[in-house]
Amino acid sequence: MARRTKPVRVGVIGAGRGAMFAQSYHVSPDSETVALCDRDAPRLRVAAKQLKIPGLKLYTDLDKFLKHAMDAVIVASDGPLHAEHTCLALEAGFHVQSEVPMDYTQEGCTRIIETVERTGLKYMFAENYQYIPHMATLKRWIKRGKFGQVVYAEAEYVHDVRNMDYRDDEGNYYTWEEARKHPKAKRAWRSGVHPISYITHSLGPLLHILDDRVTQVSCLSTGCHTAPHDGNPDAEVAIFKCRSGAVIKILCAHSIASPGHNWCTLLGTKGSVVMPRGTATLPAVYFEGESKPHTWEPIPWDKINAKLPPEAKKWGHGGSDYFLAGGFLRAILEDRPIPIDHYRGADYTIPGIVACRSAENGGLLMPVPDLRPDVRNNFRVRKANVQVGL
Numbered sequence: 001m002a003r004r005t006k007p008v009r010v011g012v013i014g015a016g017r018g019a020m021f022a023q024s025y026h027v028s029p030d031s032e033t034v035a036l037c038d039r040d041a042p043r044l045r046v047a048a049k050q051l052k053i054p055g056l057k058l059y060t061d062l063d064k065f066l067k068h069a070m071d072a073v074i075v076a077s078d079g080p081l082h083a084e085h086t087c088l089a090l091e092a093g094f095h096v097q098s099e100v101p102m103d104y105t106q107e108g109c110t111r112i113i114e115t116v117e118r119t120g121l122k123y124m125f126a127e128n129y130q131y132i133p134h135m136a137t138l139k140r141w142i143k144r145g146k147f148g149q150v151v152y153a154e155a156e157y158v159h160d161v162r163n164m165d166y167r168d169d170e171g172n173y174y175t176w177e178e179a180r181k182h183p184k185a186k187r188a189w190r191s192g193v194h195p196i197s198y199i200t201h202s203l204g205p206l207l208h209i210l211d212d213r214v215t216q217v218s219c220l221s222t223g224c225h226t227a228p229h230d231g232n233p234d235a236e237v238a239i240f241k242c243r244s245g246a247v248i249k250i251l252c253a254h255s256i257a258s259p260g261h262n263w264c265t266l267l268g269t270k271g272s273v274v275m276p277r278g279t280a281t282l283p284a285v286y287f288e289g290e291s292k293p294h295t296w297e298p299i300p301w302d303k304i305n306a307k308l309p310p311e312a313k314k315w316g317h318g319g320s321d322y323f324l325a326g327g328f329l330r331a332i333l334e335d336r337p338i339p340i341d342h343y344r345g346a347d348y349t350i351p352g353i354v355a356c357r358s359a360e361n362g363g364l365l366m367p368v369p370d371l372r373p374d375v376r377n378n379f380r381v382r383k384a385n386v387q388v389g390l
């Protein structure tokens, strides 16, 4: 049996994004990475060579991996497999941190929630963008009433991932055009999915800072023009009504000839903020009574970004992965509540799943269910009676 040197032993499923977590959880003072699983042996070998973690046990078989002595499992496998892998890990007795989205189906999300409720284990939804340093400042300003009541918010996640539509067994990604020349390249899970179903990086941080959830959605798709051979919708835009009455608009584009950005703006009864996009370089605010009338006031980054501890710089996505992992580890070690739990994960994910149905129905306004236990069953009854089309 491997000698235990740190309190939380972590195992990781998926050697792509998962390799980053394998590395980062290993350098954390509270955890060590003890096992890595990927069904593609060549990719597993490449990742292990780069990771250089002494004693790291490698698995290509998920069932054998789930028998390894560990405390927590990081699910970083193909998006459509999240519910299956999360539930297997929970059933095997491990706490789980799962990559985004929670799953690509409402049934998958419900299965995760019911398994967490039954097992009593911890489930952390790994939405890292809510930990991007300026989000903490925006949340503080909202709490202090600097914007008055935020009545409208908007976010955009534009990330052209056509270069990840195909993959070989070693983990090299290809575009559709490149894949024609690489016989080992196979179509990957990202290809052909609705971009709006990958909504948690844009919607999640807004729901976090507004402390809100979505109740209704209408969504339109541009159709497939940029990558029609794979049926990738270019871009999708959804408008949401929230419990608070606020309206949110989200654009997600994954097959589009545009440089990427993750952008947001908030409009309130007393003030507004706009993050930079395109060639703009600074965020800007407008506070009624404080700012020059009708004039945006640029804000230097060090005034809007929360300060990062030096150790956060070792983690990915501008240090946000550090806070994410810290929340998960503290919840396990000190038995604290999980910062983004199974219900919140569903709040961030389900709106994108329903938005896909809305887009497939020409923008039909649709209800977004709450998967908390007291209301979940009501929704099931209502769905059976009213034929809302979910």
Ligand SMILES: NC(=O)c1ccc[n+]([C@@H]2O[C@H](COP(=O)([O-])OP(=O)(O)OC[C@H]3O[C@@H](n4cnc5c(N)ncnc54)[C@H](O)[C@@H]3O)[C@@H](O)[C@H]2O)c1
Pocket (backbone or CB within 6 Å): 013, 014, 015, 016, 017, 018, 037, 038, 039, 040, 043, 060, 061, 062, 076, 077, 078, 079, 081, 099, 100, 101, 126, 127, 128, 167, 188, 189, 317
């Ligand atoms: N939060 C973020 O910023 C961020 C960034 C990148 C990716 N992601 C998410 O992380 C997840 C992984 O992304 P990726 O880019 O690494 O994808 P990927 O397709 O490159 O890697 C997924 C890996 O999972 C492995 N896998 C699938 N089924 C398996 C099984 N049964 N047993 C063992 N291994 C299995 C695959 O072989 C593959 O190597 C996705 O859900 C993605 O949405 C999140």
